[in-house]
Amino acid sequence: MVIECHGLTKEFRTYKKQPGFLGTLKSFFVREQILNRAVDHFDLLLEPGALVGLLGPNGAGKTTLMKMLTGIIVPSSGKMKVLGFTPSERKLQFRRKIALVMGQKNQLWWDIPAMDSFLLLQKYYEIADGDFKKRVGFLSEMLDVEKVLHIHVRKLSLGERMKLELMASLLHEPEVIFLDEPTIGLDLVAQKNIRDFLRVYQEERQTTILLTSHYMADVEALCSRIVLILGGKKRFDDSITKFSQILGREKFVTFTFERGVDQTSEIWKSHDPKWKFEGRQVELRIPEERLRELSATILNQYPVVDFHTEKMPIERVMSTLISNPHLL
Amino acid sequence: MSMIAFMAYKVNFFLIIIGPALVFFFIKYNLWSAIYSLKEGIQIQGYDFSEMINYQVWVLIVSLLSQGFFSSQLAEDIRLGRISSYLIYPFQFWQFHLASFLGFQTIQMAVAGFTILILFGSDLVQVPTWEILTSGLVMSFVVGLIWFSFQFLIGLSAFWLEETWVLRVILITVTQFLSGSILPLEFFPLWAKDLLSMTPFPYMTHVPVKIFMGAYEGSLPILVGILLLWLGIISLVCGLMWRSGLKRYSAAGM
Amino acid sequence: MRTVRKYLGVYEHFVMTCFAEAMTYRAHFVLLISMNFLFTLTSIGAVGFIFDHVDHVGPWDRSTFLFFVSFMLVVDHFHMSFFAESFWQFSDDLKRGMVDFILLRPIGGPFIIFFRHIRPGAILSSILSVIFLIHYGMEIGLSPVKWLILPFLVGLSLTLLVSLEILISMSMFWIVESFGINFLRMQFQQLSRWPNFVYQFWIQKIFIFFFPVLLVGSAPVRFLVDFGDWELLSYFVIALPMTWLFIHLFWKLGLRYYESASS
Structure with a gap:
């Protein structure tokens, strides 16, 4: 196992402050402590070469978990091993083998070109000159950033910066990579670029990757396994197919018609219809085994100009679970 | 509101504002x-010893009353482009910062008042009359305004x-x-003193301290007049800088 | 040996990047030099003006006292050149959670934190204070041997000053408003800028034995001036490793407490 943790828990202490001046004055003298359990008895096993998506809403504990696994913060209790090391001991050997990419923080130095930061990283990780050149050449070609390596980082676009951030984390060829929202804030094309790169990179090297993202497209394209974390607790850990079926084996199909159709017809009734554009579009929930038969009937009887099944079932599952965790 | 912001940083408030003034006094006392x-x-x-200490105590009070306002936020607002949101608010940029200065000043008054009370209890300082105390306070407030305008000027340079x-x-x-807060201006060579009298520096510590000590001979209204003149000059420069800075800001779309 | 070479290699790179950075901000560079010049001149000036009216302070005359002042100015300038910026950056990095990246690197965390930033402008402006040091050294007639050990003592003072400040900075792990800790740090620096004898008995004891900031300048200079005054210097030799021990302890503790500002 590359990652192995049992009963991992992290508690943070915070203070309450009443609003207004009196509240401020009060907090000057007395502070009410709140114990907040960010990660709660978390178990996780990851095999070598796995690419696993860690999902959860904001504040669910994803980042805290990643920071514990990389040794940045020390867990309150529980056991964990990453590559056979205990992360919180922060052995140099361990730190050489891992990488953490955070979409919301940048490790590259703002006022100098990325290449200068890379050279510094070369020194940190003691990468031989030959290897370093080879890797920079390979990665920058793959990510298509050869032209921006020597431009001051502050002058680059967010997409370019993110690519360089990724590159910075891969120069020492880590065995495990933690990716915390690597595509956040990027436009669609940039998101896709990063995603494609990660897929190819992972297929070639079989690096173990733990990924968090709020974009289900990332998860769907990259991960075969999903771990769901809600309120610090693990709520689901299985294949992505199973995940999409949590809420039942039903398909959501949308039909678009040439003109408004009769909304009162019997055919819609048992399928939870959601109408739009004055009867010119409807979304139906259809049990998997009735999909072919029912679609054929509708196609025959109505002036259908377009129809499609739901593009990303996991997105619906995800948003349903975030607002109704009790369904799980 | 700005008072709340200040109090929220209670440790910082002590470390940044009050601490340095106290240490400065402590070193000079020793x-x-x-x-x-x-x-x-x-x-x-x-100056005999007790007069010197008396002088330094009032330096402490004047600096608590007038100095210390730390408008680094202004520069940060400009650097990080947050200034745009001020441009939308229904008040002027400087009004906002003046308001936070006044809020801050209220707290400083309390701190200074507290310090004065403690010191009156000790024998380090001679208790002045109400009249002297009032004119000293007025003077310190005006000096505070000058400090504020200087700080504002520096903040604007962030453009x-x-x-x-x-x-x-x-x-x-x-x-x-140059204002005499390390050593009284009497210790300076004559030529330096003459040169200084043409600048605003002596008014920023030496003169208010002399007022508090009851040893100032000039007239207060004239003094305040001179200070307001300086204040006007600095504000004028601020206004010019603000305008050309804003032009630069919107042109660069920072 | 390999470790030393690695750290030197990294440091070389720190220096290079800081120079590259400084060159892009020219106005800042020039202002920094002016600031240091003014600081030197006002420090020398204030003490000079005092000695216009008295001829001794404590056991020292004008030249000796000014020798001390310029000794501390040299130490302060080296401090400003090679360390000061890193302390400010550290509080900032903690606030923004950037220490995360430092902790990930396979190299000593404190090294990256406290040796990271160099101010090239300040290196340049140290020259003025070195000139003053040489001038007053000549005025008090330092012997050749003393001239030889002078640079070594400057280095030692700088080491103690920086070590004490790193120790203070460790508290930033616990205090959220870590920015203010830098002001506390500067206050201790202020104390060290005056010879130990200007302070009263108990104050001296506290800042020699409990938190030894007064040793920074007074120990080496008293050793030089009153040759054979080993007392303070021997405290110094004990204080330095003690400080390192505490830094080590607090770093370990601090990491356990570190919560990493969330993004």
């Missing part, structure tokens, strides 16, 4: 004790400079030395 301890009852440039703290340190270093 230093002058050492200097005066060599000969019993000597006078240096008209051109990437970091403004260097300017702030320069201002404080130079003013501390």
Whole structure:
């Protein structure tokens, strides 16, 4: 196992402050402590070469978990091993083998070109000159950033910066990579670029990757396994197919018609219809085994100009679970 | 609201604003004790030991009353482009910062008042009359305005400079030395004193301290007039800088 | 040996990047130099003006006292050149959670934190204070041997000053408003800028034995001036490793407490 943790828990202490001046004055003298359990008895096993998506809403504990696994913060209790090391001991050997990419923080130095930061990283990780050149050449070609390596980082676009951030984390060829929202804030094309790169990179090297993202497209394209974390607790850990079926084996199909159709017809009734554009579009929930038969009937009887099944079932599952965790 | 912001940073408030003033006083107290301890009852440039300490105590009070406002937020607003949101608010940019200065000043008054009360209890300082105390306070407030306008000026330089703290340190270093807060201006060579009298520096510490000590001979209204003149000049420069800075800001779309 | 070479290699790179950075911000560069010049001149000036009216302070005359002042100015300038910026950056990095990246690197965390930033402008402006030091050294007639050990003592003072400040900075792990800790640090620096004898008995004891900031300048200079005054210097030799021990302890503790500002 590359990652192995049992009963991992992290508690943070915070203070309450009443609003207004009196509240401020009060907090000057007395502070009410709140114990907040960010990660709660978390178990996780990851095999070598796995690419696993860690999902959860904001504040669910994803980042805290990643920071514990990389040794940045020390867990309150529980056991964990990453590559056979205990992360919180922060052995140099361990730190050489891992990488953490955070979409919301940048490790590259703002006022100098990325290449200068890379050279510094070369020194940190003691990468031989030959290897370093080879890797920079390979990665920058793959990510298509050869032209921006020597431009001051502050002058680059967010997409370019993110690519360089990724590159910075891969120069020492880590065995495990933690990716915390690597595509956040990027436009669609940039998101896709990063995603494609990660897929190819992972297929070639079989690096173990733990990924968090709020974009289900990332998860769907990259991960075969999903771990769901809600309120610090693990709520689901299985294949992505199973995940999409949590809420039942039903398909959501949308039909678009040439003109408004009769909304009162019997055919819609048992399928939870959601109408739009004055009867010119409807979304139906259809049990998997009735999909072919029912679609054929509708196609025959109505002036259908377009129809499609739901593009990303996991997105619906995800948003349903975030607002109704009790369904799980 | 700005008062709340200040209180929220209680540790910082002490460490940044009050701490340095107290340490500065503490060092000077020790230093002058050492200097005066060599000969019993000597006078240096008209100051005997207790007068010197009296002087330094009032330096502490004046600096608590007038100095210390730390408008690094202004520079940060400009650097990080947050200024745009001020441009939408229904008040002027400087009004906002003046308001936070006044909020801050209220707290400083309390701190200074507290310090004065403690010191009156000790024998370090001679208790002044109400009249002297009031004119000293008025003077300190005007000096505070000057400090604020200087700080504002430095903050505005963020339109051109990437970091403004260097300017702030320069201002404080130079003013501390030239305004007589390290040693009374009587200790300066004559030529330096003459030169200084043409600048606003003596008014920023030496003169208010003399007022508090009851040893100032000039008239207060004239003094305030001179200070307001300086204030006007600095504000004018601020206004010009603000306008050209804003042009630069919107042109660059920072 | 390999470790030393690695750290030197990294440091070389720190220096290079800082120079590259400084060159892009020219106005800042020039202002920094002016700031340091003004600081030097006002420090020398203030003490000079005092000695216009008295001829001794404590056991020292004008030249000796100014020798001390310029000794501390040299130490302060080296401090400003090679360390000061890193302390400010550290509080900032903690606030923004950037220490995360430092902790990930396979190299000593404190090294990256406290040796990272160099101010090229300040290196240049140290020259003025060195000139003053040489001038007053000549005025008090330092012997050749003393001239030889002078640079070594400057280095030692700088080491103690920086070590004490790193120790203070460790508290930033616990205090959220870590920015203010830098002001506390500067206050201790202020104390060290005056010779120990200007302070009263108990104050001296506290800042020699409990938190030894007064040793920074007074120990080496008293050793030089009153040759054979080993007392303070021997405290110094004990204080330095003690400080390192505490830094080590607090770093370990601090990491356990570190919560990493969330993004």
